[in-house]
Amino acid sequence: KILHTTQPIDVDRLLVVTFTNAAAAEMRQRIGEALERALEKEPHSLHLRRQLSLLQKASISTIHSFCLDVIRKYYYVIGIDPVFRIADEGEMALVKEEVLEALFEQYYAENDEAFLAVVDRYTSDRTDADLQTLILRLYEFSRSHPNPSGWLQQIVHMYDVEEGARIDDLPYAHYLFQAVDLALEAAEYRLAQALQKTKEPGGPAYLYDTLASDEQVIAKLKEARHESWQKLHEAMKNVSFATAKRKPKDGAYDEQLVEDVKKL
Numbered sequence: 047k048i049l050h051t052t053q054p055i056d057v058d059r060l061l062v063v064t065f066t067n068a069a070a071a072e073m074r075q076r077i078g079e080a081l082e083r084a085l086e087k088e089p090h091s092l093h094l095r096r097q098l099s100l101l102q103k104a105s106i107s108t109i110h111s112f113c114l115d116v117i118r119k120y121y122y123v124i125g126i127d128p129v130f131r132i133a134d135e136g137e138m139a140l141v142k143e144e145v146l147e148a149l150f151e152q153y154y155a156e157n158d159e160a161f162l163a164v165v166d167r168y169t170s171d172r173t174d175a176d177l178q179t180l181i182l183r184l185y186e187f188s189r190s191h192p193n194p195s196g197w198l199q200q201i202v203h204m205y206d207v208e209e210g211a212r213i214d215d216l217p218y219a220h221y222l223f224q225a226v227d228l229a230l231e232a233a234e235y236r237l238a239q240a241l242q243k244t245k246e247p248g249g250p251a252y253l254y255d256t257l258a259s260d261e262q263v264i265a266k267l268k269e270a271r272h273e274s275w276q277k278l279h280e281a282m283k284n285v286s287f288a289t290a291k292r293k294p295k296d297g298a299y300d301e302q303l304v305e306d307v308k309k310l
Contacts, residue, residue, distance in 0.1 A: 048077070048097055049084055057081075057097045062106040074106045142185075146178050213275040223271070226278065230268050237261045240310040248300030250307050252291050257307075259288040 048057050057077065064070045078101055085094045105112065114132070121128045133141065153161040168177045188194035204217040213219055237257055244254040263285060270281035293299065 048081070049094075054093055056100055057104045058100040060104065061112070062104070063109045063112050064106075065108060067108055067111075070107050070111075074101065074104070077101060077104075077106070142182060143178075146181060150174065150178070219275065222275075226271055230264055230271065233264050234261070234268070236310045237264060240307045243303050243307050243310075246300075246303060248298065249303045250293065250299055252294055253307060256288045256290045263287060 048055060048060075062070075062073055064073060078098065081094055081097050081101070085091060085098070088094060105115075107115070117124070117126070117130075118128075121130070165174055165177060168180060170176065184198070188198050191197040207216055213222075237260055241254065241257050241261065243249050244251050244257065267278065267281050267285065270277040293304065
């Protein structure tokens with residue numbers, strides 16, 4: 047649009063927003079370089095020379111910087127102090143803690159049953175710090191979504207289930223199973239690698255039986271996982287891994303292979 051031959055637009059009439067300061071700086075540089083190349087072809091163009099002079103005033107910034115600029119210009123419309131400033135991370139953390147403390151005190155004073163039930167479930171006998179930490183983590187995570195309130199409401203519905211429902215049938219069970227599957231697959235993969243190294247020349251063969259036993263444990267856990275959450279829970283309670291044997295003093299082993307197996 048800036049280089050349009052019949053209806054060019056001044057660069058300071060455009061709004062260009064990016065996600066990072068680095069991207070904004072790169073965009074400004076690229077536009078400047080394009081203007082300079084065009085000026086080399088048309089050295090007498092007043093329009094191109096004007097664009098180069100306007101480039102430094104152009105609205106090329108991050109979304110946050112643009113929003114801040116709008117607020118500074120129109121502070122009187124939203125009724126805020128014209129000399130406001132952006133709080134740093136430390137100040138924001140203190141403000142969040144103060145607000146949360148005040149909110150907790152209010153609910154304690156009101157003897158809110160729903161709130162007390164949450165406190166009873168997610169705190170220890172001595173402090174509610176764990177619950178406050180959980181709330182702050184949820185808040186921060188929600189801010190990464192386009193609609194934070196909508197996302198929070200959505201995850202609340204995930205826990206709205208009938209009494210007596212099996213864990214396997216709960217909406218969030220899919221995510222639990224996904225995490226378990228990834229962990230078991232990772233363990234299975236590492237054990238397979240370790241077992242292979244015990245068979246190599248100079249490998250720690252004395253660890254083969256222990257690793258093979260562990261591999262069987264993982265296989266049983268995977269089998270229980272595919273039956274039900276209850277079966278997996280019972281299997282996990284009774285899980286027992288074999289104790290690794292000590293390296294024989296009279297054996298000639300490749301120390302690098304021994305170390306590789308230990309890391310796996």
